[in-house]
Amino acid sequence: MNRESDNLQKYCAHWSDDQGCLEWELPANEADLPPRVANLYDTRLKRTNDIAQYHRYFSKDIVDRLEACGNDVFIADKPAYATYHVRAASLRNTVLQALNDTGAEKVVIIGTSQGTQDARFMTTVLPVDDANSNGDRMRRHVAAVVGLSGEHQGAEIATIGISGMYLSNYVFGDGWVDPVAGEAFWEFEEGERLNTDLMWREVGDAQSDQELYDQPLVLVEGYDRSNPLEYNFDLHGQFRAFLSGLASLSEHYMQQDFLRDEQAWDALLEEIGVTERGWYELVNEENENCNGVDYFSYAARIRSWDYEYWGDATFYLGVTALYGQNDGYTTMDSQNFDTIGYAACADGSSNFQHIKTLDGNILSHGYFHNYFTGRNKYYGPQDAWLQERPPYRGNVADFYEQVMKDLIERGY
Incomplete structure (x- = not known):
């Protein structure tokens, strides 16, 4: 309530002091x-209106500012x-x-968090048209990828999660896809x-939300x-999708840094339908x-935990202690494109810059x-004197405008 009071006012139509928000809009x-x-790309798919309870991942302020700068925003x-293949x-x-x-x-492409890796994977690995798998890669249509808090070495918090589930699920549970052990x-x-709320549902003959609830859960358009x-996920299917995202984000996938038990890692990859052992087999210096x-990369760093607004510090303190x-x-290293370590281009420059x-x-x-999503103003300092120095001082919409200026300065 304290942290997201602005969003509650915007999205909650009926608030109860005892039960929280009873109706979202x-x-x-x-x-x-x-x-x-x-779904914009597959008319067979919809979500129920329960999705209204989830605040927009990117704030409208960001979109408005980018459009005001003369950009078409998608x-x-x-x-x-x-997995990255699907995303x-x-x-x-x-x-x-x-x-x-x-x-x-x-x-x-401006990618935030895992969206940075999605953009790099799409640009490098995917063809423009799956029907012509040997044709042009998507990089033909990408001028630049801007990564905001990307995780090119893997997200350490995901690594901790996968390592924990190795014990809770693989060692002491009924295997990797055990939603009870991994709860x-x-x-x-x-x-x-x-x-359940974020997954797509096959529309079929459904005419109402109530009928849509009974329709099969679907992962992605073109399913x-x-x-x-x-298609048609049960509880285990939903958990497998979660496991896929976590595994893809981990250091074990993003780097050649397997679990000590490589047999367990192979079993995990088989469960989530991935044939390569890691990112580096598909996306690499070559x-x-x-x-x-x-x-181009931009990063964020916490100097000290703000308990009032950022909740439980357990994971932050754990990542700090371990990494x-x-x-x-x-x-910082994982967010920083300067640490990727590829050789210089023929003219001595690099196409990766922080x-x-x-x-x-x-x-x-x-x-x-x-912070880069703009969803919650408390993800960054509010007082000007506490913020980043100019030209990056201001709110998140100001930051995106500066990103545009940085791109223009580099010839875009």
Whole structure:
């Protein structure tokens, strides 16, 4: 209530002091922002109106500011939990829509958190058209990827989660896909409730929300009814999707840094339908370095935990103790494209650059991982004297405008 009072006022239609929000509403001018009720790319899919209870992942202020700067803005609505193969394919839909609607040849992709890796995976691995798998890769249509709190070395908080589930599920449970054994980790992300509300449902003959509730849960647009990893999820299927997202974000996948028990890692990959052992087999120096796409990173760092607004400090303190300074989810090195370590291009330059780490005044609490979404003003310092120095001082919409200025300065 303290942390997100502005959002409660905007999205809660009926508040009870005893029971919290009894009825959620979605303002009409935010219906186009994810998570959406209707799927833009597959008319067979919808979400129930319960999605209104989830505050928009990106604030409308960000979109308005970017559009006011003269940009056409398209926002992907990818599965919350899935492998990069699935999330990147969903992102490709948005990129192709942008190209079609604007007539442009290329886009600039701004990825936040895992969205940074989605953009890199799509740009490097996916073809423009799956029907021509040997044809042009999507990098043909990408001018630049801007990563905000990306995790190119993996998100340490996900690594902790997977390591914990190795014990709770694989060693002492009934295997990796055991939602009961992994409940503590799943509930950290609101568990079955969040999955159920965020997943798409096959519309079929449903005419109302009540009828839609009874329809099969589906992972992604373009789904295959015969694929149990995409269609008609039960509780175990929902948990498997969560496990897929966590595994993809972990250091074990993003780096050649397996669990000590490699047999367990192979079993996990088989469960989530991944054939490569890690990211580096598909996205690497050979196909990313000097590939015609520029990559720019921005990072966030917490200086000290703000207990009043940022809740339970357990994970932040755990990541700090095990890995060092971080933004609540991932370390500075993982967010920083300068640490990727690819060789210089022929002209001596690099197509991977780190632009700025936001941590504010030395007396500031710093900036939280989700600051870049603009959803919650308390993810960054409110007082100007505590904020990052100019030109990055201000609110999150001001920051995005500065990102645009940075791109223009570099010739975009």
